[in-house]
Amino acid sequence: MMSTQSTCTPDTLLRKLKLTTVKSLAHVLDVENELSCDWRRFASLVPKRPGSTEMKYDMRKIQYLEHKLKRSGSSPTESIIQDLGTVNMQVKDIVKVLEIMGHYEAIKILLPEYSVPTEQAQPDTNHQIAVPEFDDSKIHHFTFQEVIALTANFNAAPLLEGGRKIGEGGFGAVFLGYFKNETKCAVKKLFKEELNPEVNILQQLQQEVETLLHLKHKNLVKIYGYCLENLCLVLEYIPEGNLCERLACEGSKHPLSWKSRVSIATGSARGINFLHNNNYIHRDVKSANILLDTDLVPKIVDFGLVRRLPDLKTSQVTSLVIGTNAYLAPECLAGNFSYKADVYSFGVVLLEIITGQRVFDKNREGGDLVSFIEDLEDDDAIINEVDKKAYPYDEDQVKKMYDVSSRCIQKKKLRPEMDEVYKELAAMCNPA
Ligand SMILES: Nc1ncnc2c1ncn2[C@@H]1O[C@H](COP(=O)(O)OP(=O)(O)OP(=O)(O)O)[C@@H](O)[C@H]1O
Numbered sequence: 511m512m513s514t515q516s517t518c519t520p521d522t523l524l525r526k527l528k529l530t531t532v533k534s535l536a537h538v539l540d541v542e543n544e545l546s547c548d549w550r551r552f553a554s555l556v557p558k559r560p561g562s563t564e565m566k567y568d569m570r571k572i573q574y575l576e577h578k579l580k581r582s583g584s585s586p587t588e589s590i591i592q593d594l595g596t597v598n599m600q601v602k603d604i605v606k607v608l609e610i611m612g613h614y615e616a617i618k619i620l621l622p623e624y625s626v627p628t629e630q631a632q633p634d635t636n637h638q639i640a641v642p643e644f645d646d647s648k649i650h651h652f653t654f655q656e657v658i659a660l661t662a663n664f665n666a667a668p669l670l671e672g673g674r675k676i677g678e679g680g681f682g683a684v685f686l687g688y689f690k691n692e693t694k695c696a697v698k699k700l701f702k703e704e705l706n707p708e709v710n711i712l713q714q715l716q717q718e719v720e721t722l723l724h725l726k727h728k729n730l731v732k733i734y735g736y737c738l739e740n741l742c743l744v745l746e747y748i749p750e751g752n753l754c755e756r757l758a759c760e761g762s763k764h765p766l767s768w769k770s771r772v773s774i775a776t777g778s779a780r781g782i783n784f785l786h787n788n789n790y791i792h793r794d795v796k797s798a799n800i801l802l803d804t805d806l807v808p809k810i811v812d813f814g815l816v817r818r819l820p821d822l823k824t825s826q827v828t829s830l831v832i833g834t835n836a837y838l839a840p841e842c843l844a845g846n847f848s849y850k851a852d853v854y855s856f857g858v859v860l861l862e863i864i865t866g867q868r869v870f871d872k873n874r875e876g877g878d879l880v881s882f883i884e885d886l887e888d889d890d891a892i893i894n895e896v897d898k899k900a901y902p903y904d905e906d907q908v909k910k911m912y913d914v915s916s917r918c919i920q921k922k923k924l925r926p927e928m929d930e931v932y933k934e935l936a937a938m939c940n941p942a
């Protein structure tokens with residue numbers, strides 16, 4: 511057995527670490543099993559340089575490390591430590607990462623005098639992992655076993671059959687969870703295998719978490735915690751489904767009145783405007799990402815594709831176009847994403863709210879909702895397209911909402927800011 515004693519301090523450069531210390535670290539981090547893979551998680555969390563907020567390894571680099579090293583039988587941890595040594599990283603830089611992981615065994619190898627925070631100091635001797643306590647006062651880092659306990663081992667049977675699966679989207683499946691006190695939560699488990707290899711899922715998840723952590727708003731879904739080990743987010747459970755299902759009256763729900771449609775549109779605009787005011791673009795605004803609370807308060811979800819931009823006026827060119835096509839602003843196809851892309855997508859959501867029609871229907875003339883609406887004879891013709899389920903409605907309000915929506919789906923330059931959209935919709939709820 512190798513000695514785990516180290517003579518280093520927090521300021522020791524990684525490249526000066528003794529080989530035996532690195533080997534001991536590798537001994538605990540290289541372990542891989544069905545539930546965890548510590549070196550991968552470690553790699554996904556290390557910054558590019560000391561103090562940098564950018565990550566050093568993206569998914570492709572991690573996969574490359576895995577393939578290269580597995581073939582040669584080398585240790586991934588040793589290779590990562592060597593790599594980090596070249597950018598003058600010190601012991602304290604990786605201790606920060608290990609603290610996030612809660613990997614105190616590894617920290618003790620580097621700094622034997624390190625005192626483990628008391629709540630973590632007691633190892634759980636129970637084989638049966640307890641269902642976690644509900645605590646929304648801070649963000650919780652769940653272990654995978656805890657997430658398993660929350661979701662009855664990701665019971666994939668539908669809710670109606672007594673299972674836990676709420677649904678599934680492009681990036682993962684969502685399960686109902688229960689904390690110890692019976693408070694519900696929604697656990698979004700992200701698939702890694704079905705992702706576009708261009709998309710860095712760990713970064714995406716971290717981004718989603720970071721975003722939600724700092725953004726608290728009545729119209730955004732709350733995050734209770736996450737599990738990086740196996741890519742899960744633990745979110746506030748929003749009981750009334752999403753707007754897309756609700757407009758289609760799925761699950762025999764009663765139709766949305768015109769009044770509640772105005773209020774849902776306004777609340778959603780408020781949530782997106784809040785994101786924009788905090789320099790975030792959502793990038794996947796759609797009715798399926800607007801959840802409804804019991805009192806029909808809309809909550810925006812799925813910030814995985816949010817990108818932080820330096821200020822409201824810049825646009826970011828990316829070769830990576832992610833999104834749902836019928837909602838996608840035309841300029842996004844050229845990789846040009848800006849806040850105005852969200853405004854466009856929201857304009858499409860407003861059309862869904864007015865007409866109750868699906869965004870894409872191959873049997874409809876024009877196929878997608880925007881083309882169909884653009885082919886209407888004149889602006890007044892929208893009245894004939896109002897969702898019959900929203901009757902009775904206020905004609906002036908329909909025209910007003912349609913006017914806002916039409917401006918949102920114009921050419922990028924002509925589109926309003928989300929702030930204006932929100933204010934115009936809010937004025938409909940509370941006329942001066
Ligand atoms: N916090 C939550 N509370 C309750 N239901 C939720 C929650 N988050 C998601 N859901 C539901 O889970 C289902 C799957 O959501 P998911 O986000 O995976 O799919 P999507 O929105 O259709 O597609 P995408 O992956 O593009 O976001 C949807 O029906 C959604 O309404």
Ligand SMILES: [Mg+2]
Nearest residue numbers: 679798799812
């Ligand atoms: Mg979603």
